[in-house]
Amino acid sequence: MRFEGVQALRFVAAFLVLVTHASFYASARLDPSVGTWWFGAVGVDVFFVISGFVMMVSTPGLSRDGDGALRFGYRRVIRIAPMYWIATTVKILTVMAVPTVALHPDLSPGRVLASYFFLPTRGPTGETGVILGVGWTLVFEMLFYLLFTLGLALRLDPMLFSGGALMLVAAGSFLRPETGWPVWSYHFSFIVVYFVIGMALGRLVLSERLRPHTPRVAAGAVAATLVIALLPGGVAWENSSPLRVVAVTAFVTCVVAAEPLLRGRLPRPALFLGDASYSLYLFHPLVGPVVPVVLARAGLIDHTVATVLTIVLAVAAGAFLFRFVERPVTGRLRGLEPRVARVVLRRRQPAPAAVPADATARPDTAT
Template identity: 35%
Template sequence: MALPTDSRPKLAWIQALRGIAVLLVVLTHARYAFLDTPGWKLADELLRPGAMGVDLFFVISGFIMVYTTRNTIGSPYEAADFLVRRCARIWPLYALATCAWLTVNHQGFGWLTHWPQFRALLLSLSFQPVDPDNPLYFSLSLPLGWTLNFEMYFYLLFGLCLLLRRWRWLALVGWIAITVLLLPAYKRDLTLDVLTNFRFSFAYLNLVTNPIILEFLAGVAIGWLYLQDWFRLRSRGVARHLVLLALCGTVWYGWSGLGTFHGPTQWGAAAALMVLALALAGKTIELAPPPVLVWLGTISFSLYLTHTTLQLLVTRGVQSIGGDVHGWSHVLLSTALAVSVAAMVHHYLEQRLSNMMAQVLRRAIAPLRGPAVPVADAVPLTRA
């Protein structure tokens, strides 16, 4: 597999896409400021399509998994370290954000002594469906956490496939074909509707058979193509036009009403085509997005996990002083505060917690690396 000559440790345009995706999701949830008001219809039409940011995240995740493992040979240590990095990046902040949401939402710590809520928390933090009969969301303690259930499942699957080395792609495609296409077809009818409840008795099967997983696979395919030398355009002008068409086409699709929900045949398809076009163009021209979008991409995980809690706190605070919480000014205020708090969370919590957990887990997997290389020589955790 040949590397592109213009490869970089980090891709600015991917980080910028993350920033766009998380901002769209934040604004999608901010529209609830207009609920039960005359402005709801307009706010819903303008902001609800921003939920496609989740589908964009899934496609990006697949791409990044391929890109960051492009030099691995598939040793047990490399596969284990891949999983360590992903778990350390996600779990600590997710656990903290979930407890914060429960405390704020219930205005206290009563949920700690309420067994159904505590059980839901345990299932949520182990990335299992709380209510298997409620796809796509599965009734997790932190409503936003449904996306991480799919993320962690795909990370685990991808990490295991790394062990198969040159057969990794065949194994990955084969497993997804069996679980996402064949099993649902055997259980009922083949469908790509992400809200379909297949009612498997084994709860986790209701997650691994969901067709939204095809969005990760699309990202993997785009990542594989990006690493091929032949995958490029010769004309810089064509590349520039492709970028314009990709961005405008995605906006048109999302806000035209053609795409109305998550899934590989709706918002996911538009997200995948856009990432594919940008990946192709980025092999010919330098994609230099605005630094603010790259920065938003850097703090995107913190912003994603904390923004609904901040929105609720801001709404309560404004109400307590008699302010208006049903207008665009409130959307602006809550979004600005959510971004500011997320930046602090990223700096003071996300990075530090991730590094601490990574160090602990790397000690556990050190024997897989061999006795010649001490744990201290492990590469520091970086956010991929």
């Protein structure tokens, strides 16, 4: 089932992150006195709720399918990894060619290898993550996919299994010290709660018993969104703030509940940009900083102009990359799924039991 409102919401989430980064690039390279619009970071929270929701509504019945875990895992990998690897490679080549484009370049072999496998490492200045800055979110996405796939492989309810594990991970964030924590505890973050919220919302949509209560849930979500929107931003939108969690949950719930009104009415460009949101998210940090650098060399120190031009360039680049790179690559890899499944399943099938050579000659012994 395709939820067009959620599809368009993907672009909204990516756009929020883009605006925050565009204002940061302009501030860092043109005018440090102008602050960064950090509110857009909430787009990541929205992304994670959408991810949990999509996992539930797009995989019903997989837990009862013997090959469900294999098919799910393969589809998630080809959806996330190829474009991330391409973006990481572009970042590495760019830093090698022009080291000054990166604020904290670190291309040590261990860090490069770990980044390709979505494993965080600690950089020379103490920051922890992967080479591609925005790839930190994919570190959490891959953890979520791994747990979900494991639940499917064990024939367990993937929501209960992965949700329970993620809540333990979130609880670990309260035990981790502010500084000096080991790299292996990187995943201990409260932000993984949004995956669980998204899965719960997906279960609500799918459940016949809960579906009659959807209008009440939607009404409550609208009310919560309006109330929180009237609160001071600093109160409602701090990281891990309960109000921020409620606001993000209510906002996504409103979009999901409005699907009957949105379906068939959203403009095609909005749906296309929703499809292109992943390319936009991955590559905007690679093209965005170009604008303020060019403007600085031209002597045009204007924060607003730089931010707007960065947004326009990044959206155009994201749409182009989706159309001519992401969609063809993903489509070709999706076409290989049956062949990959046959190879893997053939190796998983146990060898047939040996039959004695004289079994057919002595039927009295084959009892």
